[in-house]
Amino acid sequence: MAIFLKKFETQAAYEAAESGLILPNVSLTVDNNTVHYNPSSPVPPTPTETRVVAKYYVESEGSAITLFKSQGGSGSGSGSGSGGEVPFSAMEIDGVEESEVVNEYTFDTTGEHTVKYTLTDQTSIGYYTFKYCGSLTSIDIPNSVTSIGEYAFSDCTGLISINIPNSVTSIGKYAFYACNSLTSIVIPNSVTSIGIYAFEYCYGLTSCIIGSGVTSIGDNTFQDCTSLTSIVIPNSVTSIGEYAFQNCTSLTSIVIPNSVTSIGIYAFYTCTGLTSCIIGSGVTSIGDGAFNNCTSLTSITIPNSVTTIGNSAFNNCSSLTSCTIGSGVTSIGNSAFDGCTSLTSIDIPNSVTSIDGYAFASCSGLTSVTINATTPPTLGEYAFLNNASGRKIYVPSASVNAYKAADKWSTYASDIEPIS
Numbered sequence: 001m002a003i004f005l006k007k008f009e010t011q012a013a014y015e016a017a018e019s020g021l022i023l024p025n026v027s028l029t030v031d032n033n034t035v036h037y038n039p040s041s042p043v044p045p046t047p048t049e050t051r052v053v054a055k056y057y058v059e060s061e062g063s064a065i066t067l068f069k070s071q072g073g074s075g076s077g078s079g080s081g082s083g084g085e086v087p088f089s090a091m092e093i094d095g096v097e098e099s100e101v102v103n104e105y106t107f108d109t110t111g112e113h114t115v116k117y118t119l120t121d122q123t124s125i126g127y128y129t130f131k132y133c134g135s136l137t138s139i140d141i142p143n144s145v146t147s148i149g150e151y152a153f154s155d156c157t158g159l160i161s162i163n164i165p166n167s168v169t170s171i172g173k174y175a176f177y178a179c180n181s182l183t184s185i186v187i188p189n190s191v192t193s194i195g196i197y198a199f200e201y202c203y204g205l206t207s208c209i210i211g212s213g214v215t216s217i218g219d220n221t222f223q224d225c226t227s228l229t230s231i232v233i234p235n236s237v238t239s240i241g242e243y244a245f246q247n248c249t250s251l252t253s254i255v256i257p258n259s260v261t262s263i264g265i266y267a268f269y270t271c272t273g274l275t276s277c278i279i280g281s282g283v284t285s286i287g288d289g290a291f292n293n294c295t296s297l298t299s300i301t302i303p304n305s306v307t308t309i310g311n312s313a314f315n316n317c318s319s320l321t322s323c324t325i326g327s328g329v330t331s332i333g334n335s336a337f338d339g340c341t342s343l344t345s346i347d348i349p350n351s352v353t354s355i356d357g358y359a360f361a362s363c364s365g366l367t368s369v370t371i372n373a374t375t376p377p378t379l380g381e382y383a384f385l386n387n388a389s390g391r392k393i394y395v396p397s398a399s400v401n402a403y404k405a406a407d408k409w410s411t412y413a414s415d416i417e418p419i420s
Contacts, residue, residue: 123144123145123146123147124145124146124147124148124149125141125145125147125148125149125152126149126152127149127150127151127152127172128149128150128151128152128154129149129152129153130152130153130156131151131152131153131154131155131156132154132155132156133153133156134155134156134157134158135158136153136156136158136159137158137159137160137161137181138159138160138161138162139153139159139162139163140163141162141163141164141165141168142165143165143166143167144167145165145167145168146167146168146169146170147168147169147170147171147172148164148168148170148171148172148175149172149175150172150173150174150175150195151172151173151174151175151177152172152175152176153175153176153179154174154175154176154177154178154179155177155178155179156176156179157178157179157180157181158181159176159179159181159182160181160182160183161182161183161184162176162182162185163186164185164186164187164188164191165188165190166188166189166190167190168188168190168191169190169191169192169193169213170191170192170193170195171187171191171193171194171195171198172195172198173195173196173197173198173218174195174196174197174198174200175195175198175199176198176199176202177197177198177199177200177201177202178200178201178202179199179202179205180201180202180203180204181204182202182204182205183204183205183206183207183227184205184206184207184208185199185205185207185208185209186208186209186211187208187209187210187211187214188211188213189211189212189213190211190213191211191213191214192213192214192215193214193215193216193218194210194214194216194217194218194221195218195221196218196219196220196221196241197218197219197220197221197223198218198221199221199222199225200220200221200222200223200224200225201223201224201225202222202225203224203225203226203227204227205222205225205227205228206227206228206229206230206250207228207229207230207231208222208228208230208231208232209231209232210231210232210233210234210237211234212234212235212236213236214234214236214237215236215237215238215239216237216238216239216240216241217233217237217239217240217241217244218241218244219241219242219243219244219264220241220242220243220244220246221241221244221245222244222245222248223243223244223245223246223247223248224246224247224248225245225248226247226248226249226250227250228245228248228250228251229250229251229252230251230252230253231245231251231254232255233254233255233256233257233260234257235257235258235259236259237257237259237260238259238260238261238262239260239261239262239264240256240260240262240263240264240267241264241267242264242265242266242267242287243264243265243266243267243269244264244267244268245267245268245271246266246267246268246269246270246271247269247270247271248268248271248273249270249271249272249273250273251268251271251273251274252273252274252275252276253274253275253276253277254268254274254276254277254278255277255278255280256277256278256279256280256283257280257282258280258281258282259280259282260280260282260283261282261283261284261285262283262284262285262287263279263283263285263286263287263290264287264290265287265288265289265290265310266287266288266289266290266292267287267290267291268290268291268294269289269290269291269292269293269294270292270293270294271291271294272293272294272295272296273296274291274294274296274297275296275297275298275319276297276298276299277291277294277297277300278301279300279301279302279303279306280303281303281304281305282305283303283305283306284305284306284307284308285306285307285308285310286302286306286308286309286310286313287310287313288310288311288312288313288333289310289311289312289313289315290310290313290314291313291314291317292312292313292314292315292316292317293315293316293317294314294317295316295317295318295319296319297314297317297319297320298319298320298321298322299320299321299322299323300314300317300320300322300323300324301323301324301326302323302324302325302326302329303326303328304326304327304328305326305328306326306328306329307328307329307330307331308329308330308331308333309325309329309331309332309333309336310333310336311333311334311335311336311356312333312334312335312336312338313333313336313337314336314337314340315335315336315337315338315339315340316338316339316340317337317339317340318339318340318341318342319342320337320340320342320343321342321343321344322343323337323340323343323346324347325346325347325348325349325352326349327349327350327351328351329349329351329352330351330352330353330354331352331353331354331355331356332348332352332354332355332356332359333356333359334356334357334358334359334380335356335357335358335359335361336356336359336360337359337360337363338358338359338360338361338362338363339361339362339363340360340363340366341362341363341364341365342365343360343363343365343366344365344366344367344368344388345366345367345368345369345370346360346366346368346369346370347370347372348369348370348371348372348373348377349372349373350372350373350374351373352371352373352377353373353375353377353378354377354378354379354380355377355378355379355380355383356380356383357380357381357382357383358380358381358382358383358385359380359383359384360383360384360387361382361383361384361385361386362385362386363384363386363387363388364386364387364388365388366384366387366388366391367387367388367390367391367392368391368392368394369384369387369391369392369393369394370393370394370395370419371393371394371395371403372396372419373395373396373399374396374398374399375399375402376395376399376402376403376406376409378407379406379407379408379409380408381408383408384412391415392415392416392417393412393415393416393417394416394417394418394419394420395416395417395418395419396418396419397418397419400416400417400418403416404416
C-alpha cells in the first residue's frame, strides 16, 4: 500500500484538485483490505488555512479516502484542538509538494507519528522532507536516490538507524542535524560532498565511517557530536572545515591523512578527550584555534609541510608534554601554545621568521627554549611570559648578541645563552 502526500495552500487549489472527505475526528484501521472510518460532520476548508492531503490506498487499484489536516493555528474549518485535528503527523512534511511513501504508517487519534518509512522510486530526498519527524526510528533509502537534501532529516530525534546506499553522491547541509538517537553512520564511497552542519548535535553518534569519495569535511559537520569516539578520514579528503569536530569530547584519537592540505579554524576545538593526533605530511596550514582546549592531548608532531601555525592553535593544551615543530614552519601565531602548562621544552627550527605575542605565554613548566635561526625572528609582546622560573633561551652562539639587542628579545637578554 502507498501513501501519496500533496499540500494545497489555498481553498482554490483544493477545489481544483480531486475532492475528498473532511474528517475532523477519525478512527482509521485496515482490515482485510478494507478501510474503516467514522467521520464526524464534514467541514469545508477555509481559504486562510494551509492543508495537507493524504490519499490512503489499500490496493494499487483500490478506492481512495482523502484526509485533511490544518497546519496548526485555530482555524474554524477543521475543528482544531485535540478533538478536532486529524492525527496525521506524518503528513506534515514541509517543502514537499508530492511524494510517494510505501509501507506502514501509524494512524490513531492520539496523534502518534509514523515510526518507519520506506521510499521507492525516488531520485532525491528534498529539502526539509522529514524535518521534525521526531518518532521516525528507521528509514530505508532505495538505490534510486542520488541526493539527500538540506535539512532532510533534521531534528528527527528518534531516528536510530539509516542506510545510505551507494547511489547517493551528496548529503546536504543540516541533513541529519540534531538526530540525537543516531548511533552510527556509514557514508558510502559514492558520496563526494557532505554539507555544513550535516551531523551537528548528533549527541548519540559514536562512530562514523566516511567513504573514499568524500573530498572535504565541511564546516561544523560533526560539531557537538559528544559521544563520537572514532572516525576514519579517508585519503580522498583534502580539507577539514572550520569547527568540523568542535566539542567532540569523546573523540580519543584522530589520523589526518596525507591528502589533507588544510585544517580549518577551531576544527578540533574543545575535543577534551583527544589524546593522540597524527597530522599528515600534506597539511600546509593549521588554522586558528584548531586544537585549542584539547586538554588531554599529550604530544604533537607538526610535519615539515606546515608553514603556519595559527593563532591559539594549541592554546590550553594543558597535558601537552612533547611538541615537534617541522622545518617548514615560518610563523607561530599569537597565543599558539599559550597555557600549555606541561610543556617543558621546545625546539623552534631555523625556518621560523616570526613568533607572535603570547605564543608560549603561561607555559608554566617551560624551562628550555631553543631557537635555531641565526637571524632573530620577529617577536611579539610577552611571547614567553610566565614560563618556569629560570627558563633559558638557547640561540646559535654567533647570534647571541644579536638576539640580546633585538626588539622584544632584549626583554629576555639575561636568559639568552648559546646553544652548546
